[in-house]
Amino acid sequence: MLSPQQQQYISQASDYIRQHNHICILTGAGISAESGIPTFRDKQTGLWENYRAEDLANIGAFERNPSLVWSWYQWRRHLVKDKKPNPAHQALARWQKQLSGMTLITQNVDDLHEQAGSTVTHLHGHLWKNRCSRCDLPYDLPVDYENSALLHCQHCSGYIRPDIVWFGEILPQQEWRDAQMAVTRCEVFIAIGTSSIVYPAAGLAELAKYNPQRAKIIEINPNPTDNPMVDIQIQAKAGDALPVLVEQLLELE
Structure with a gap:
């Protein structure tokens, strides 16, 4: 009202x-x-409550531990997939x-x-799009958002990352x-x-x-x-x- x-x-x-x-x-x-x-200001929950979003949404974190960052984004996608x-x-x-x-x-x-x-x-950027972290080409193959296993680029074998602008980019x-x-x-x-x-x-x-x-x-x-x-x-x-x-x-x- x-x-x-x-x-x-x-x-x-x-x-x-x-x-x-x-x-x-x-x-x-x-x-x-x-x-x-959830916004980036909201406290993380579940397995991610000990992490800050700012510490995961950056290229340095992905280079150090791509599996961790990819898993976090798969979790975020799972959170929003049914939102309208x-x-x-x-x-x-x-x-x-x-x-x-x-x-x-x-x-x-x-x-x-x-x-x-x-x-x-x-x-x-776009939460539901992905690209290669090495050659930057779009990754257009289907992605199972329930699976947190790392994906590789079909062109250069680099790791696939979300097509999102991270802090510092x-x-x-x-x-x-x-x-x-x-x-x-x-x-x-x-x-x-x-x-x-x-x-x-x-x-x-x-x-x-x-x-x-x-x-x-x-x-x-x-x-x-x-x-x-x-x-x-x-x-x-x-x-x-x-x-x-x-x-x-x-x-x-």
């Missing part, structure tokens, strides 16, 4: 969005958490189908946006260029469920704020970041706020 103040901020956001054509949206872990997908899009994902997909000028970018590695029907630019260059291009021309930038502290993606809001259009920054997050660049702060879950926002936008189209 949204409070009167939350509803007021949503109305302010919809009034402003309706006046502009180029909208850029960045989603983070918070939107997927509402579907039950929530009302926030569905609202964004509905909005995107109606608004050609909306660009959706995500820091998440799951496929919940795609399941909901959205077209999305992934900055941090650069973002995929084409996706990053696409995101920057969308942000530099957007008139409204909406950050949803992201703490805006993981760079370089966190710099997108700043790029939007100081682009030629001087984009309005809207934040939807139950835990507000209190970023001084934010113009409208909607302190609510994405699954509560976005369906209301999108309904207001589309009913007046």
